[in-house]
Amino acid sequence: MDNLHGDLVQNILLLVARLLGKIRHRTHADATMDLSPTPRRYVFVFSQQHLNFRLAELESVSSLFNIRLSHVSDVEKAHVCVVEAESDADVQTLLSRSMLLRSAYELLAEADTYEQFFELVEKEKASFQRFNDPTQSFAFRLRKNGRKADSAYVKKKIHELGGALPLEKAVVELDNPTNVFTLVEEFTEKNKTSCPDKVYFGRWNVFTLVEEFTEKNKTSCPDKVYFGRWIGDGQGSLKAVYNLQDRVYIGNTTMDPELAFIQANIIKAGVGSLVLDPFCGTGGLVLPAAHFGSAVFGTEINYMIAKARGKSSRQGVKYLTEKESLQANFDQYGTTHLFQSLVIADASRHGLWNSPSSSGIFDALIADPPYGVREKCAKVGRKEPKEGWIETSTIHPQRFPEKSKYDLCDVFLDLLNLAARVLVVGGRVAYWFPVFPEE
Numbered sequence: 001m002d003n004l005h006g007d008l009v010q011n012i013l014l015l016v017a018r019l020l021g022k023i024r025h026r027t028h029a030d031a032t033m034d035l036s037p038t039p040r041r042y043v044f045v046f047s048q049q050h051l052n053f054r055l056a057e058l059e060s061v062s063s064l065f066n067i068r069l070s071h072v073s074d075v076e077k078a079h080v081c082v083v084e085a086e087s088d089a090d091v092q093t094l095l096s097r098s099m100l101l102r103s104a105y106e107l108l109a110e111a112d113t114y115e116q117f118f119e120l121v122e123k124e125k126a127s128f129q130r131f132n133d134p135t136q137s138f139a140f141r142l143r144k145n146g147r148k149a150d151s152a153y154v155k156k157k158i159h160e161l162g163g164a165l166p167l168e169k170a171v172v173e174l175d176n177p178t179n180v181f182t183l184v185e186e187f188t189e190k191n192k193t194s195c196p197d198k199v200y201f202g203r204w205n206v207f208t209l210v211e212e213f214t215e216k217n218k219t220s221c222p223d224k225v226y227f228g229r230w231i232g233d234g235q236g237s238l239k240a241v242y243n244l245q246d247r248v249y250i251g252n253t254t255m256d257p258e259l260a261f262i263q264a265n266i267i268k269a270g271v272g273s274l275v276l277d278p279f280c281g282t283g284g285l286v287l288p289a290a291h292f293g294s295a296v297f298g299t300e301i302n303y304m305i306a307k308a309r310g311k312s313s314r315q316g317v318k319y320l321t322e323k324e325s326l327q328a329n330f331d332q333y334g335t336t337h338l339f340q341s342l343v344i345a346d347a348s349r350h351g352l353w354n355s356p357s358s359s360g361i362f363d364a365l366i367a368d369p370p371y372g373v374r375e376k377c378a379k380v381g382r383k384e385p386k387e388g389w390i391e392t393s394t395i396h397p398q399r400f401p402e403k404s405k406y407d408l409c410d411v412f413l414d415l416l417n418l419a420a421r422v423l424v425v426g427g428r429v430a431y432w433f434p435v436f437p438e439e
Contacts, residue, residue, distance in 0.1 A: 039070060039084035041107040042091055043184055043200040043226045045145065045210060046079050047100045047236060050262065054100050057265045061097045064268040065090075079145055080186045080198060080212040080226070082107060088231055095232040097292070099261045102236060103143075105182050105202025105210060105228030114160075117199055117225045121164045131203070132166050137173030138207050141182040141230070144222075145212035157183060161201075161209060161227075180230035181207005185222035201227005235261070241333075242287065248332050249324040251305060252313050255284035255368055255432075264288035267364035267428040276362045278347035278418060281305055283326045285366045290335035294364070298326075299345040299352070306344045348406070348414045353422045360424035367431040369411050408434070 046054055054075045062069050070084035085091050091104045109124065111117035121128075131138065140158045142149060161183060170179075186198025199222050200210040208230045211222050242257040244250050255263075263285060269275055271293035277286045280298025282305065290296050300306040308325040312318060330339040345352055347369075353361055412433065419429040 039068075039086060040088075042083055042085055042231065043105040043107050043202050043210060043228050044075070044081045044083050044101055045103045045105075045143070045184065045212075046075065046081070047102050047234075048079055050100060050259070051076055053262050053266075057098060057100055057262050058094070060266045060268055061094055064097075064270060065093050067093060080184060080200065080210070080224075082110070082200075082226075091231045095234050097265055098234045099236060099238065099258055099265065101234040103210075103233050104231040105184065105200060105208055105226070106231060107200060107202050107226060107228045108181075109201045109227040111199065111225050112223065113221070114199065114225060117201075117227065118160070118164050121227075125166050128166055131179055131207075132169045134169050134171065136178040137171040137176075138167060138179040138181060139172065139174050139177040141180055141208035141210075142185070143182055143208060143210035143212075144185045144187075145210070146187045147185070147211065149211070157209060161207075165207075179203045179207050181209065182228055182230050183209005183211060184226040184228065185209075185211010186224040186226065187212055187222055198223050199225010199227065201225070202231075203229010238288075238291070242291075248328040249282050249308055249320075249326060250284075250313055251282040253284075253368070253370070254282050254313075257284075257288070260285050261288040261291075263366060263430050264292055264294075267366055267430045269294040269364060269366075273363035274361065275364045275366055276353075276422065277366050278415065279367050279369050280326070280342055281368075283329050283342075285368060286339075287329060287333060287335070289364075289366060290330065290338040291333065293338070295338050295340050297340045297362075298342045299347055300342060301344070301346050303344055306342055347418065348410070350414075350418050350421050353418075360427060361422045363424055363427050365415075365419045365423060365427070365429040365431075367415060367429075369415060369431060371408065371434040 055072065058069070058072060058075060061067075067090045068086055072081070072083055074081050075083075085094075088106065094101060095104055108127070109117060109120050111120055140161055142154050142157050161181075165181075181201060181203050184198070184200030184202070186200070198212045200212070202208055202210070208228060210226050210228065212224060212226070236258075238261055239258045242261075244254060244257065247254075267275065267289070269289040269292040273294045275286060275289045275294040275296045277283075277296070277298045280286060280300045281302075283298065286296035286298055304310040306326070308320050310320060312320050312324075326342055327336070327339065330336045343352065412431070415431060416429070419427075423429065
């Protein structure tokens with residue numbers, strides 16, 4: 001009995017010890033999960049084009065890479081915004097994809113006037129000591145938003161900034177500095193002077209002074225000044241790389257490259273994803289998706305466009321050549337391996353894409369449907385016979401597919417039905433919709 005009692009006590013103690021170990025392990029895990037990086041403040045400077053797409057693109061890219069951002073509500077209203085993120089790496093990831101985010105800076109100081117700014121720098125000199133290192137080099141930049149800065153003004157501000165910051169140990173390097181400190185001047189609508197409405201100072205591994213000017217400000221004094229460290233620039237340069245003038249094959253309705261890249265970001269195109277364009281045309285939408293790593297498919301009902309035959313869309317050129325094709329476009333940009341296929345097919349016939357399961361095939365569907373303006377809406381079908389038509393026994397109406405009228409409303413209903421049929425759970429569809437504003 002004593003041995004049995006002893007074994008029982010020992011087993012109970014072992015069980016308690018294991019439970020305590022699990023509890024401690026869970027407590028440690030919970031504490032680890034609660035510890036998140038302290039958000040850091042960054043100055044985002046946006047392009048002044050396509051304001052309505054800023055927030056959608058920013059939220060899509062941050063969602064794609066699981067990046068947490070705070071205080072993004074003003075992104076659509078202001079060209080210069082202060083946003084919170086967890087790290088420089090997260091901001092650099094955003095910049096590696098975004099078309100509308102022009103530049104980003106780690107916010108080091110901000111003030112409504114230069115007097116307040118230099119007072120703040122004087123008080124917070126200790127916070128700049130991490131850059132006062134002989135192993136680090138630096139440079140100053142000044143950025144005005146809404147105003148042009150003459151060289152004398154820039155030199156004056158940089159001279160004032162250099163005298164205020166404790167960087168005597170660091171080395172000045174203009175070409176390839178460790179830190180680029182930027183003074184950003186912001187001019188709001190209330191300010192009609194030449195002074196920026198706001199100044200941001202940040203480090204992009206180069207100290208940069210960014211001045212922001214708004215349209216109502218016609219003076220030299222900014223409404224706000226931001227001082228920050230430059231983190232990097234966005235992907236606006238892709239507009240030049242993918243410009244239509246230099247592209248091998250284009251059509252009458254080939255999408256503007258900047259808008260196409262914004263759309264690719266909104267559908268979260270990326271490595272490992274499958275993207276379908278049911279109105280592929282010359283590939284204006286799938287090329288940016290392939291640039292970001294997506295495997296792309298397309299369908300096109302117009303045989304002449306799909307095969308790149310007939311008249312050219314270029315001014316002064318009559319006909320397309322053998323060198324022009326959708327395949328040639330992918331060859332031009334080095335994404336041939338991501339171009340899966342272009343099928344001559346009717347986008348309204350959804351039986352082409354059959355999934356072995358109900359989970360869908362494509363991760364995203366991207367489209368610029370024909371609106372009936374420059375390209376007519378059409379689908380496979382029998383044309384309505386006109387009065388006076390004569391059909392003889394030698395006519396075979398089903399030899400080649402005829403095209404019938406395709407109502408604009410049906411175009412978008414079929415597109416959404418296709419998306420519901422072929423997209424995976426959580427997949428995205430982005431398409432252009434015609435709007436005719438009242439005159």
